[in-house]
Amino acid sequence: MTFVEDEFHSLLEDPGVANTVVIPGASGDTLVKSMKHPLSFGYGTATVADPDLRGGHTLSDTKYPGVICVKPNTFHKLHTTRSWDFLGLNYYQPSGLLNKANYGKDIIVGVVDSDIWPESISFDDSGYGPVPKRWKGKCQPDEEFDATSCNRKIIGARWYLKHADAKTLVKGERMSPRDTDGHGTHTAATVAGVPVRNASHGGGGLGAGVARGGAPRSLLAVYKACRNHRVDGSVCSEDGVLAAMDDAVNDGVDVLSLSLGGMGEFAGTLHVVASGVTVVFAGGNSGPVPETVENASPWAITVAASTIDRSFPTEILLGNGEKMVVRTAHDIIIIICDEENLESVNVTGKIVVCFAPFYAADDPPDAAMGDAFRALSKAQAKGMIFAEYIGANLMDSAQTCEGTMVCVLIDYHLTYRIVAHIKSARLAGRSPVVKISPAKTVFGDWVLSPRVASFSARGPSMAYPGILKPDIAAPGVSILAATGDSYELMSGTSMACPHVSAVVALIKSVHPKWSPAMIKSAIVTTASVTDRFGMPIQADGAPRKIADPFDFGGGHINPERAVDPGLNYDINPQDYTKFFNCTLEPDQDCTNDIGNLYFLNLPSIAVPDLMDSVTVWRTVTNVGPAETTYQAMVEAPTGVTMSVDPLVITFKSGGSQTATFKVMFKARQRVQGGYTFGSLTWLDGRTHSVRIPVAVRTIIHDSIADAS
Numbered sequence: 001m002t003f004v005e006d007e008f009h010s011l012l013e014d015p016g017v018a019n020t021v022v023i024p025g026a027s028g029d030t031l032v033k034s035m036k037h038p039l040s041f042g043y044g045t046a047t048v049a050d051p052d053l054r055g056g057h058t059l060s061d062t063k064y065p066g067v068i069c070v071k072p073n074t075f076h077k078l079h080t081t082r083s084w085d086f087l088g089l090n091y092y093q094p095s096g097l098l099n100k101a102n103y104g105k106d107i108i109v110g111v112v113d114s115d116i117w118p119e120s121i122s123f124d125d126s127g128y129g130p131v132p133k134r135w136k137g138k139c140q141p142d143e144e145f146d147a148t149s150c151n152r153k154i155i156g157a158r159w160y161l162k163h164a165d166a167k168t169l170v171k172g173e174r175m176s177p178r179d180t181d182g183h184g185t186h187t188a189a190t191v192a193g194v195p196v197r198n199a200s201h202g203g204g205g206l207g208a209g210v211a212r213g214g215a216p217r218s219l220l221a222v223y224k225a226c227r228n229h230r231v232d233g234s235v236c237s238e239d240g241v242l243a244a245m246d247d248a249v250n251d252g253v254d255v256l257s258l259s260l261g262g263m264g265e266f267a268g269t270l271h272v273v274a275s276g277v278t279v280v281f282a283g284g285n286s287g288p289v290p291e292t293v294e295n296a297s298p299w300a301i302t303v304a305a306s307t308i309d310r311s312f313p314t315e316i317l318l319g320n321g322e323k324m325v326v327r328t329a330h331d332i333i334i335i336i337c338d339e340e341n342l343e344s345v346n347v348t349g350k351i352v353v354c355f356a357p358f359y360a361a362d363d364p365p366d367a368a369m370g371d372a373f374r375a376l377s378k379a380q381a382k383g384m385i386f387a388e389y390i391g392a393n394l395m396d397s398a399q400t401c402e403g404t405m406v407c408v409l410i411d412y413h414l415t416y417r418i419v420a421h422i423k424s425a426r427l428a429g430r431s432p433v434v435k436i437s438p439a440k441t442v443f444g445d446w447v448l449s450p451r452v453a454s455f456s457a458r459g460p461s462m463a464y465p466g467i468l469k470p471d472i473a474a475p476g477v478s479i480l481a482a483t484g485d486s487y488e489l490m491s492g493t494s495m496a497c498p499h500v501s502a503v504v505a506l507i508k509s510v511h512p513k514w515s516p517a518m519i520k521s522a523i524v525t526t527a528s529v530t531d532r533f534g535m536p537i538q539a540d541g542a543p544r545k546i547a548d549p550f551d552f553g554g555g556h557i558n559p560e561r562a563v564d565p566g567l568n569y570d571i572n573p574q575d576y577t578k579f580f581n582c583t584l585e586p587d588q589d590c591t592n593d594i595g596n597l598y599f600l601n602l603p604s605i606a607v608p609d610l611m612d613s614v615t616v617w618r619t620v621t622n623v624g625p626a627e628t629t630y631q632a633m634v635e636a637p638t639g640v641t642m643s644v645d646p647l648v649i650t651f652k653s654g655g656s657q658t659a660t661f662k663v664m665f666k667a668r669q670r671v672q673g674g675y676t677f678g679s680l681t682w683l684d685g686r687t688h689s690v691r692i693p694v695a696v697r698t699i700i701h702d703s704i705a706d707a708s
Contacts, residue, residue: 526691
């Protein structure tokens, strides 16, 4: 069923505006942070700075014992609800997982971000019991944030900006756990916010409904490692992130959610996982370009972003009576062109159609839209209609227009029809009319979903091609959650990450003894690769295509299946060290890999260097019925022979609940090729289907780049 809700916005209904449509031509180093009590291992890192409803200078590692590594401090960008119902976690008809997990009660989720706006009703602690005795954290008071800002929902808050130059920060940034950016509040509310009725984007009615977190009874511990920089926007210092992870484990979190990224891998995350804490990272927003996925460490869960079954269409009525529907994030979205073209046209007070499809290959649509918006703002245009190719996912970018001008997003074909109408009207001596109706919220079967978002970073990992990344896709487009005293729609893998973190919290509640590797395996092996109609999930980009493992890893997250996966691919943290030239001792970095990473017992297989043949081994642990038999189903990558031995594994009561098998790959042709994809699925003939994705690239020589 499809639902449509009218929005309550003020509209541009001035007939003078409707008649004024313009079409421009198509045309000194210091020690910033030394961590103590880290992660129950006592290591350190030195970094050198350059269920109710509520309305240069090098330091010697040996000179400073306990220091993991010494390196320049770097900064990482923040990757910027209906979604929970879309995932099957309906609050009002509690699902099996929500019931079994008691809504995540008392699971502590650590969120490393821009921190929190504690007054938001999403963090109301009414009905909450005392803070668990195992909690060792604290509420760190400072500017506009005191001890009372924490409660029985927000049980801990820390910040790591003491060495930041106040002159570089935007006005209003607080040297305290208070969030002035909104990003951290949004991610925290997505994980564990209590249900809030009648929430909508900016209070204007768009996307109206109940905003809530996926694990609404979980507890929050927030760590401010990100800040608003005057020039660079929201950035997160690596020293702050490392210190936050250190404190989080010592404080006693169960899950660590990090909606941030940067070029490189974070030291210290293996120690977090070795302590029993599942680490969830955003995969980055540099898609759809290949090899852009970030945070690719094998022990972490790396998340891609997907759409949900909700859209915000706007009806456009042309002067000839023709109607068309476009997507908007506001009443209207009409978007822009470059400054050079606008210099020859007077667009003051007018609505501008920006239509330059033949330049899209050279100018990414999000950058082009930003340039157009700035140019039209300078020219004092009234509004903009921006033509985008199908799957560009510019909804979030369009929100830049809010409070400045009216904006509409529309695909090339519909723009072509508008342009044709305008030309026809002018040839006939008439003024062209384009009337734009209020936006509506539409959700249900009418909306093609899920789809991997165009901006979502893609594999393979440039750091670790022998590890298949991302791991999983989750909702990350137009997600409604708290920001300050309001609620906003935001998009990004930053929004997808807390969805997975919440599911981790629920699984942790049901299976408290499961290791981070088991939880990750459960999520990856039970993911969906088809939509609710049984059609393959698609990935937005240029062009839109069938999604593959480099788009969404195992597939789209399926919480209900993840709690009962049948089989798990577990890993002892010590096994990771064999492939990363390190140990679990306190003075190790663990970011430099050695050997073939596809030999790790991961719930995926990526072979980037198949010259002739390769055999990999995997071990599964039965977490379902004690007596059961599984049959292998193999989908071989194109151009590769793939076989499994044995094809049948059986578990008996009282016997071993683990089974080891080998997977053999043989190249069918000698070629320096690209990746092809397949899968291996274990079926018990009843309820369990345990699927891992496979990616293989055949090569002739490992030093020859695939750059033809």
